[in-house]
Amino acid sequence: MAMNGETRLLPILGDPVRQVRAPLVWNGLFQVNGVNAACLPVHVAPADLAGLVTAMRGIRNLIGLIVTVPHKPAASVLAARLLPRAARVGAVNVLRPEEDGSWTGDMLDGEGFVRGLRRAGQPPEGRRALILGAGGVGAAIASSLAGAGVAAIGIADQDPARAAALARKLEGAGIETGVVDPAARGFDLLVNATPLGLHAEDPLPFDTAQLVPGTIVGDVVMGHTASRLVTLAQEAGCFAQAGTVLMEEQLPAMAEFFGLPSGEYGPQAVARVTGA
Amino acid sequence: MAMNGETRLLPILGDPVRQVRAPLVWNGLFQVNGVNAACLPVHVAPADLAGLVTAMRGIRNLIGLIVTVPHKPAASVLAARLLPRAARVGAVNVLRPEEDGSWTGDMLDGEGFVRGLRRAGQPPEGRRALILGAGGVGAAIASSLAGAGVAAIGIADQDPARAAALARKLEGAGIETGVVDPAARGFDLLVNATPLGLHAEDPLPFDTAQLVPGTIVGDVVMGHTASRLVTLAQEAGCFAQAGTVLMEEQLPAMAEFFGLPSGEYGPQAVARVTGA
Structure with missing residues (x-):
């Protein structure tokens, strides 16, 4: 046109x-x-x-x-x-x-994340989300998840002050929020909002022991092929959402x-x- | 692309x-x-x-x-x-x-007029131009002609004050300028910078007696076919430039x-x- x-x-x-x-x-x-x-x-x-x-x-x-x-x-x-x-x-x-x-x-950066889960039949309601990376995209996903009915949001970041700042911003949403360790347990919606995985030699953002059936894994890393995190999560029986979905x-x-x-x-x- | x-x-x-x-x-x-x-x-x-x-x-x-x-x-x-x-x-x-x-x-609105004349082998240098219509396009053509080496510019407009204002603006260009009657003689580059000719029943902007071989006629009226002015000018042996050229x-x-x-x-x- x-x-x-x-x-x-x-x-x-x-x-x-x-x-x-x-x-x-x-x-x-x-x-x-x-x-x-x-x-x-x-x-x-x-x-x-x-x-x-x-x-x-x-x-x-x-x-x-x-x-x-x-x-x-x-x-x-x-x-x-x-x-x-x-x-x-x-x-x-x-x-x-x-x-x-x-x-x-x-x-709307986090809205694509939530909509992708819903379209795949994996609604976030009631989930306990661990978000690794409190930068712009992590904050957007956290804010959308907070509005979408998750039960709790844990924030992990290399920079504890940045994680704490995001946790404070989410306080008004009326759900359990706090700063956590990336290896923290008790979460069933794991979100990688860091660039980890862009390069083949990057470490995995989460302990693979956490990738158990029933857990949802979401990645923000985009690429022509599935990220290593997405592949491992799928192999472990998790539902895994790729970065392009966002x-x-x-x-x-x-x-x-x-x-x-x-x-x-x-x-x-x-x-x-x-x-x- | x-x-x-x-x-x-x-x-x-x-x-x-x-x-x-x-x-x-x-x-x-x-x-x-x-x-x-x-x-x-x-x-x-x-x-x-x-x-x-x-x-x-x-x-x-x-x-x-x-x-x-x-x-x-x-x-x-x-x-x-x-x-x-x-x-x-x-x-x-x-x-x-x-x-x-x-x-x-x-x-550059008047530049297309001047470039069209040059491309057609009808350079404006030394011509005595009569411009009918002292609105935006008439002013632009007058200003480009003044910069292109015409010998004189006469301005005609229904509104004498508007014609006078344009004539004054051209004074700094160092050529003979002034307000004239649309029927004035002694010009060999006649420019219609009015909408006259848009409608079939419009009167011609110039006295047809002025359309003699050697005179250049330029129109600003655009259309799918040649304006009546352009057609008459060509029939009279003038070089005539259509509005689309601008x-x-x-x-x-x-x-x-x-x-x-x-x-x-x-x-x-x-x-x-x-x-x-």
Whole structure:
């Protein structure tokens, strides 16, 4: 679908932005669904972010903004309204323009994780989650899990202060949270939110003794093949969710948030448009 | 060519923007020339223009901005530097980001008119030009002609004050200028910069007695077929330039202004990408 004067815009803001896959994926989905819209990369430095996001509210043919590294925390401050899972962690990856001239923000990075589990028939309700890695993606997954009805969330991180900060942010969600050791037992939803596994020589993020049937394992590491963690978990009889699911299952959540016309935005449509 | 994270941006700003052809034409030219770039429509109201243009200077993968109605005069104020033909008329239709964080502006609407004449072997040097219509496009053509070596420019407009204002703006160019009657004689380059001719019942902008061999006639009215003025002028033995030439011949000037990779940006390439 060629752009014309009626094309609506969905910029993705990052620094750098060269690596983002959103334009390729979204423009493919727009084409599949017959939506006259374009997702375009916008490279903006942290110092220029607030001015640009504020001014972009003046663009009348804007669907919204996707926000990526390193702008997710800073962009949350620019929203007049945050959905609870974004407010908990103080970060957004999507901003939606409202009629009153303001932005509403949400954090959907963890939503793909939760939606993937539900689609696979592995709902997180009542689970005790151990999240290894309290960085941006770990915080987003923790916040989405907190909103999805898990019973408890333990946070582990090389940096205990970072783990403690995330645990404090989750306190308002009314579930049991705390800082734990990566080797802690008593959890049945294990989430690797660290880069461990990107390289073949990386140690496993969890003690393999914890990989027992009935345990759910989720990885954020993406790759063309399953990560070593995912493979081992499956061999041990766990349900294991690969890192790519986070991204693919997030797209329908974004479509809903932005109020896009109904259509196919799920993993099958993505596979078709990316040729994966 | 599918957009990805490395795509550079060429927004066109207008209010409304629905009608613009630039995204269609430019994206076709980018594809023909193998340039990873996208021209996209940006609908912005006058009240939001200054803030948005200023903030857009923070976009690092920006080729530049195309500015259309009604923002051309207001955008000129936002440029730290104006090329002479833009400075004369106080309006820009292109803004280029400079290394120092500022904008340079130019007005290329009249450049297509002049380039068309040169390509046709009808250089404007030494001609005495009568321009009917002192609005935006008339001013742009007058300013480009003033920079292209015409001997004199007479301005005619229904509104004498508007004609006088344009004549004053051209004074600094060092050529004979003044307000004249549309029926004035002694001109050998007649430019219709009014909408007269858009409708079949419109009167002709000039006295047909002036259409004599050796006179150049230029029209700004665009259409699928030649305007009545162009047809009559050709029948009278004049060289006549159609309105579409302004747009098509302006594209290579824009490519130069923005420093785009060398390639085909001329009328033949445009005809190919628009299927015209």
